[in-house]
Structures are given as structure tokens and as C-alpha cells.
Amino acid sequence: MSRPGGRADAVKEGACVGPTMTEVSAGPLARIPEGGCVLVEHGPWLLAVWKIGGAPHAADAVCPHRGGPLHEGTLEGAVVTCPLHAFRFDVRTGRNPFNPGSRIAVFPARVTPDGEVLVDVPA
Ligand code: FES
Numbered sequence: 001m002s003r004p005g006g007r008a009d010a011v012k013e014g015a016c017v018g019p020t021m022t023e024v025s026a027g028p029l030a031r032i033p034e035g036g037c038v039l040v041e042h043g044p045w046l047l048a049v050w051k052i053g054g055a056p057h058a059a060d061a062v063c064p065h066r067g068g069p070l071h072e073g074t075l076e077g078a079v080v081t082c083p084l085h086a087f088r089f090d091v092r093t094g095r096n097p098f099n100p101g102s103r104i105a106v107f108p109a110r111v112t113p114d115g116e117v118l119v120d121v122p123a
Contacts, residue, residue: 020122022121024119026109026118028116029116034052034114035075037060047119049119052091059106060094064087068083080089091104092106094106
């Protein structure tokens with residue numbers, strides 16, 4: 001069961017636009033290898049924060065197909081391939097490049113002056 005403004009609504013919209021957002025730390029940007037990611041857990045969300053071109057990009061780490069671990073997928077450019085059945089998603093937009101009806105939620109991420117990654121997620 002989902003709650004209004006929660007995970008299901010965010011996935012439907014392709015991005016989190018819930019009424020109440022909070023910033024969650026993903027730790028130092030320097031700790032994320034280029035092309036790699038870290039996992040962040042917050043409430044019902046399991047987020048993967050990838051570093052692409054030196055910038056953080058946060059998205060749902062759970063594949064909408066059958067719950068595969070997208071953080072364990074292969075990243076090519078900005079497109080991650082799910083390790084279970086090879087669905088692909090652009091982690092910057094959440095869109096599946098081959099199926100516009102399939103997407104993952106994405107979240108705004110920023111780097112503080114002291115190098116910490118903060119991600120906006122529904123509270
Ligand atoms: S669980 Fe991700 S493609 Fe099937």
C-alpha cells in the first residue's frame with residue numbers, strides 16, 4: 001500500500017515532487033568513485049547515488065520491473081542496466097530509453113561547499 005506523495009506517486013511522476021521534502025546525506029562526493037554509486041536508505045526509499053562527470057545523480061535503487069538492485073547494475077554513460085533482466089534507465093532522468101512508460105524516480109542532489117552530497121527526498 002502506498003501513501004500519497006510516497007514512492008508510488010513519485011515513480012508515476014518520474015521524479016519526487018512530494019509536498020514535504022527533506023535533505024539526506026549521501027556522504028562525501030570524494031567517496032563515490034566516478035561511474036560508481038553509494039546506497040542511501042531513507043524511510044521507504046533505497047536510493048542509489050551515482051557520480052557521473054564528477055556530479056552526483058540520485059535515483060531509486062529498486063528496479064520497477066521486479067525489484068532488482070539497480071545499484072548493482074552496469075553503468076554506461078548515464079544509463080544503468082538492471083542486473084536481473086537488463087531493463088535500462090537513465091539515472092539523470094529516470095527514463096527507460098526504450099520504453100517511455102517504464103521509469104524510476106530521480107531526486108535532486110547537490111554538493112555542499114565542504115564536499116558532502118545532499119539528496120532531496122520525500123520526508
Ligand atoms: S528486475 Fe530489473 S529488469 Fe527485471
